[in-house]
Amino acid sequence: MKPTRGYAVHAADAKFEPFDFERRELGARDILIEIMYCGICHSDIHQARNEWQNSIYPMVPGHEIVGRVKETGSEVSKFREGDIAGVGCFVDSCRTCRNCTDGHEQFCRKHVAVTYNGTEMDEKTPTFGGYSSQIVVDEDYALKITAKDKLANIAPLLCAGITTYSPLKRFNVGAGQKVGIVGLGGLGHMGVKIAASMGADVTVFSTSPSKEQDARKLGAHNFVITKNPENMAALAGTYDFILDTVSAPHDLNIYLSLLGVNGAMVLVGAPEKPSEIHAFSLIGNNRTLSGSMIGGIPETQEMLDYCAEHNITSDVEIIPIQKIEEAYERTIKSDVRYRFVIDMQSLDKA
């Protein structure tokens, strides 16, 4: 077994502390990645604190992982020692169901081995995430990263990047289209960058006037303060696509009203309570409300390659793992532009 250092929480109300555990010995198709950077996703906080009532402790969160390949199993063909590799939100699936064979492994009909707070395909062995020194993963569930620098900025692509890229791609966002991004946080700021790179005319919808300058710097062409109903009414029926990244409860009908004929809005944030949708919000203009959850391995690789080609990375604030509690508090307050990323070298100081 591979002795591994990490940071874990042991209960919903506990603080993080250093945690030693073991990764499995490499199988023929496994690679061992020395983790360099791991992003902090808001879902890490929900799960560390058992806010989704499904937490398994001890928990080592982290599913925005970038590192260097240190060992490869005998049959590994996609990676060589020294390569940069990424791991996202899941590390295995059944590989045989229709969703897996279609490249939508995140919706595997049998079992998705999520990167942490889950179990391996035996549905028993707990998985531990990226707040740790290394990870062993089947090469089919690792992503190739061609960049050599800005690796901390690439880490959040593994979740925030694919979460926003996938729906923009699925709905064929491109030049000549008006695209709205609701919320300018970890997800929203990636949505702005990617939508703008696709050629769309991008509007950020936000409650915070203070974010306008940033929004424009990230690539947005317009900025709308949502608190003013007149601002919203004036835009009725004028958008082709809206990406809603907000998890807090909010009225979706207002945003749906902004869509033109056959326009679509996609939820990537997940409010805890159901949203009330008026049928006429959808029937008028043949509007669509859709949801999106990360992406499969082929599309995640496509997104990484796309971002490399278009020079897109995440705006990050790099922290040592010893500052994890402070980073969580600041993430909850949206006091981060726009993603915290843990520098795993800091584990050595633990």
Add this chain to the structure above:
Amino acid sequence: MKPTRGYAVHAADAKFEPFDFERRELGARDILIEIMYCGICHSDIHQARNEWQNSIYPMVPGHEIVGRVKETGSEVSKFREGDIAGVGCFVDSCRTCRNCTDGHEQFCRKHVAVTYNGTEMDEKTPTFGGYSSQIVVDEDYALKITAKDKLANIAPLLCAGITTYSPLKRFNVGAGQKVGIVGLGGLGHMGVKIAASMGADVTVFSTSPSKEQDARKLGAHNFVITKNPENMAALAGTYDFILDTVSAPHDLNIYLSLLGVNGAMVLVGAPEKPSEIHAFSLIGNNRTLSGSMIGGIPETQEMLDYCAEHNITSDVEIIPIQKIEEAYERTIKSDVRYRFVIDMQSLDKA
């Protein structure tokens, strides 16, 4: 002016009675259609009784109109005297906005002159519908009907037909796909026929076991009683597309759970109250909930041509206009298979 006979209601709680009114003299691009048949749409009842709080009286309902062209204006090119023509849910729009020029006239951004209970483009002159002897309409808003017989069965295509065809077409329903139709009424029975004609494997979801035989006769391959939760759970994630034709309140999340990856459900019925949608119902499997409202003129013509080619018409019960009140009551009780159509020759007996 053209003296015209019809049946009208004069108040929300009034009964229908004979009503004489005038149609306009033909403009250069107008045609006069002698109405042979007019279908009874559930929305006729909602509006006759002011259930949508927007009724204009006196009201002559009816927007599933088929008849014979009797006169043509000097510049008319699409129709000749003696042709069979149809009129659907609207008789004019601005013709210049993006939605009109894109062929989505039903979503005209300026004004849609709906066939009844609305106004012409002057936004003053009231429109009167198909429960009448004749109608004058701009040829651009009339549809060509090539069939010579079964014209009563064709009338409901002008609303029920296009309402179901448009979303099936928009979501590329076809061979190899599993399609669900929720509700087997005027809309649902058209949905079954059209989806089956497109090659899909069609399931009718219904609360009424008594409808199974009919569903299969109409072309459905499967029939599911929705009252049994086990029936529904067993089908989770297996449908590509669901057309929901039910206007009564019902839990949409249950149907969304039946959709596989990138599956879509479209509402064509409109419950009065908003529906509660769980974000995870959409985010799981990247599901889509959409709405659809009739169709533009080009797509309505496409639908009529498609139905002619595939020998698809509506199952109807033909009534004289004197039985309109009885037909309304039976429509409300879903006691019709599957659409009442008024034989306008019965006006002569009034």
